[in-house]
Amino acid sequence: MKAVVEAIQASALMPVEQALDQLLALADAAPLREVQTVALAEAQGRVLATDLVASLDLPPWPNSAMDGYALRMADWQGQPLPVSQRIFAGHAPQPLQPGTCARIFTGAPVPQGADCVEMQENAVLGDDGRVTFLQALSPQQNIRPQGQETRKGEQVMAAGTRLGPIELGLAATLGHGHLDVVRKVRVAVLSTGDELVEPGLPLGPGQIYNSNRQLLLSWLLRLGCDVVDAGILPDDLARTRACLADLRDVDLILSTGGVSVGEADYLGAALREAGELALWKLAIKPGKPLTFGHFQGVPVIGLPGNPASTLVTFGLLARPYLLRRQGVAAVTPLSFPMPAGFDWPKPGNRREYLRARIEQGQVRIYKNQSSGVLRSAVWAEGLVEVLEGTTPKQGDSVRFIPFSELLG
């Protein structure tokens, strides 16, 4: 890690992609290796640890796609056929008696000997219990062949897949009651600053409420992390050091605020004396200063302290790092080109991520993008990206990242 940290320090204003690449390389170098076997009901939000291979064909046998009648096509010569059995879903059929048809329902196994299912709308059941077919028949019609969806032995999900409702539904289809998952990543959340007070307590002179702690705790839980709430660090070096030493068992210490070149930077001082500290100046706005380092071997990411910066840097940098630590391959949020509903006046030397929403098919930005503003983020539906050196005008294509892609 030392070489990487030094390479990072050498550069000036680091492009966002480069910071992300560096973080992902650091994550790849420190994967979580413990595997746990959990019931499907407990597997939501976890990450698959081993490739999932189909242990059966899907469907397991040819089955009917319709409510109707199964028959052998050669038996249908225009004379009505008697019904020799009724086959419901979930029941094993008898082989089809020659010269007869079988009443069959959607999802039921097609009986041995039948090569065609006709839907009931195209059949007439006579008073004598015999069935006449009204239209020409084709071989295999309305039969879902065995293994159409999946063949036994095929890989259906790769290790590193995040497990949501759809993935768990697929695992269930294949009969898996349990899955092997990567253990949860353990993250300690630290806020720094004497000015911070927890919500619900009275505010003293010069104090403000701590919003980042709640933002990050909620967000980390949504990402499937084990969260250690390490509270607010006091502005005191000895106590900072003691607090960090207590966090030996986590996979990441995530701090907000406090790491700067300022004189009251006790977290930075503690990291410098018992670890490593890289101060990145990112070409990103909000969120320029980002810290990466370690304290006695435990990785530390220090996010800037104002809430909008925390939002952007956690979403675009810390989130993918944490997912990758758990082995997730796909860590990039979906984003969509959309016409700008604004004029951007001045090219910047940092990539801007503006709180924005979609209105009448265009991206509108919140009027006040001052960096202290979570209210704008509640109004917004996502972030719009304005690249370095560009001045998009009304109608130009800009990239929009929905919050739903970042928050889960």
Add this chain to the structure above:
Amino acid sequence: MKAVVEAIQASALMPVEQALDQLLALADAAPLREVQTVALAEAQGRVLATDLVASLDLPPWPNSAMDGYALRMADWQGQPLPVSQRIFAGHAPQPLQPGTCARIFTGAPVPQGADCVEMQENAVLGDDGRVTFLQALSPQQNIRPQGQETRKGEQVMAAGTRLGPIELGLAATLGHGHLDVVRKVRVAVLSTGDELVEPGLPLGPGQIYNSNRQLLLSWLLRLGCDVVDAGILPDDLARTRACLADLRDVDLILSTGGVSVGEADYLGAALREAGELALWKLAIKPGKPLTFGHFQGVPVIGLPGNPASTLVTFGLLARPYLLRRQGVAAVTPLSFPMPAGFDWPKPGNRREYLRARIEQGQVRIYKNQSSGVLRSAVWAEGLVEVLEGTTPKQGDSVRFIPFSELLG
């Protein structure tokens, strides 16, 4: 509800918008009224029950946007100013002594009497401890005024807002340790069909694994519902009736499979004899048949049984219904116009929702859209909409709905 149900039954192939409007009207008519007060840490995924009004100004006092020096502009005549105090974030300053400046750090309160903050990069601290400013100063520069973000008494979140990390961060900023939320909506999940076996158990002849239960249980939990797992309904009328009667306390019975015009439809029979049952034929593919009704006053939504149909109809119809029952105003997922990466051969009379993903800036569809295929949904990143009667070609604009918008 009766009038609505009858109006629905009268129509033939119902457009998706109409079905959604009907469901939302039914949800609006049966809102959950119980309010609970919960700690912020418990409020994630809940719905705000009452408007949230700011109880303080944000920021609560004028504060410095920079590390630097606070001064009264009139005092700066080109002669270096002595430093009369140091103001850290979280500490209350003294009024500024005339003819001096104050060392100040980001976020710290601007002292009374100061009308300007100069950043440290533009100031020189001399050996005599006096500060010289290198550039012209402007009134109020680098000062964030009191109430810039929010004024006391302003509404910052409306009742009906879903509470995620950003919303909880904002509530924390305003000092709220607890919030009033709507109670969780209680949903019973029922699967129907003798052919279904739970994952982990051996598969008998003609049987298949139950995937919808896992899909829906996981999904409902992500939507913040209280879930009652009512298991697999047997294909038997008396036991179906008994099972439904046990679900008197839920807000919705959600079933998959089993309601049709088929002969083995015991759920439909039970609803017809002790409630109401509307069978909708929706202009949607997959997922044409949808049931809405009630059993002894408890609303019932019956989704089609194959997994792809369940996915589409739950995501587009049942999800917004359930959110609206909790009072959520914004229930429509974001969707984005994207160029088609496929040719659609034949106009349909139903709106198709195809499992799709974004590749090279285009929407690609899974090769096999046969409705039994959850594997395609794992491959996919969302659904692409092909409107009734249209044949989009490569490059034409189509609407893409990311799964992230539907699953949370």
